[in-house]
Amino acid sequence: GAVVSQHPSRVICKSGTSVKIECRSLDFQATTMFWYRQFPKQSLMLMATSNEGSKATYEQGVEKDKFLINHASLTLSTLTVTSAHPEDSSFYICSATYRGELLFGSGTQLSVL
Amino acid sequence: DAKTTQPTSMDCAEGRAANLPCNHSTISGNEYVYWYRQIHSQGPQYIIHGLKNNETNEMASLIITEDRKSSTLILPHATLRDTAVYYCIVYNNDMRFGAGTRLTVKP
Numbered sequence: 013g014a015v016v017s018q019h020p021s022r023v024i025c026k027s028g029t030s031v032k033i034e035c036r037s038l039d040f041q042a043t044t045m046f047w048y049r050q051f052p053k054q055s056l057m058l059m060a061t062s063n064e065g066s067k068a069t070y071e072q073g074v075e076k077d078k079f080l081i082n083h084a085s086l087t088l089s090t091l092t093v094t095s096a097h098p099e100d101s102s103f104y105i106c107s108a109t110y111r112g113e114l115l116f117g118s119g120t121q122l123s124v125l
Numbered sequence: 126d127a128k129t130t131q132p133t134s135m136d137c138a139e140g141r142a143a144n145l146p147c148n149h150s151t152i153s154g155n156e157y158v159y160w161y162r163q164i165h166s167q168g169p170q171y172i173i174h175g176l177k178n179n180e181t182n183e184m185a186s187l188i189i190t191e192d193r194k195s196s197t198l199i200l201p202h203a204t205l206r207d208t209a210v211y212y213c214i215v216y217n218n219d220m221r222f223g224a225g226t227r228l229t230v231k232p
Contacts, residue, residue, distance in 0.1 A: 116168035
């Protein structure tokens with residue numbers, strides 16, 4: 013069945029490096045994908061809307077040059093955290109709409125040392 | 126800028142019905158009410174959604190008031206595995222989460 017697959021599930025990196033997170037729609041095509049960030053004991057915060065073949069739409073306060081989103085195909089969107097810093101440590105989750113239901117990936121726990 | 130209001134936390138006894146309320150007084154006519162839940166460090170899980178009629182599936186029931194300004198999610202027989210944060214969301218093109226209700230099911 014339709015699933016949103018997200019990788020990696022966990023990543024630890026050094027400060028200043030870049031990290032790429034992949035989000036794939038399995039058994040369906042996703043014109044639009046959403047990226048969220050969640051800090052401990054807080055709710056999910058919408059970061060950006062990823063549109064296949066066009067530029068992503070970022071929420072207010074989210075730096076587009078720091079969080080690069082590429083949605084090059086109908087089944088893959090990537091989020092790259094550039095020059096990561098400890099304050100970027102968070103749980104990142106992607107999602108896509110399938111038949112009126114928003115399916116979520118399992119999330120990526122990013123830890124920046 | 127979530128458009129919903131939910132209690133911060135609730136407790137429920139195992140085997141009893143859990144009734145989770147949600148206020149969405151500014152909902153507009155074409156916006157759906159969605160419910161998701163999130164267990165620690167996992168992606169949110171879809172539960173149910175509705176527009177104006179009550180809905181039921183294998184997980185839960187959704188009761189929406191006639192004026193659509195509030196709704197209640199009902200878990201008919203709560204189990205310990207239903208302990209999670211439950212989010213009520215008004216959906217219109219994108220999905221923004223409020224703080225949700227932390228439901229604790231106790232033995």
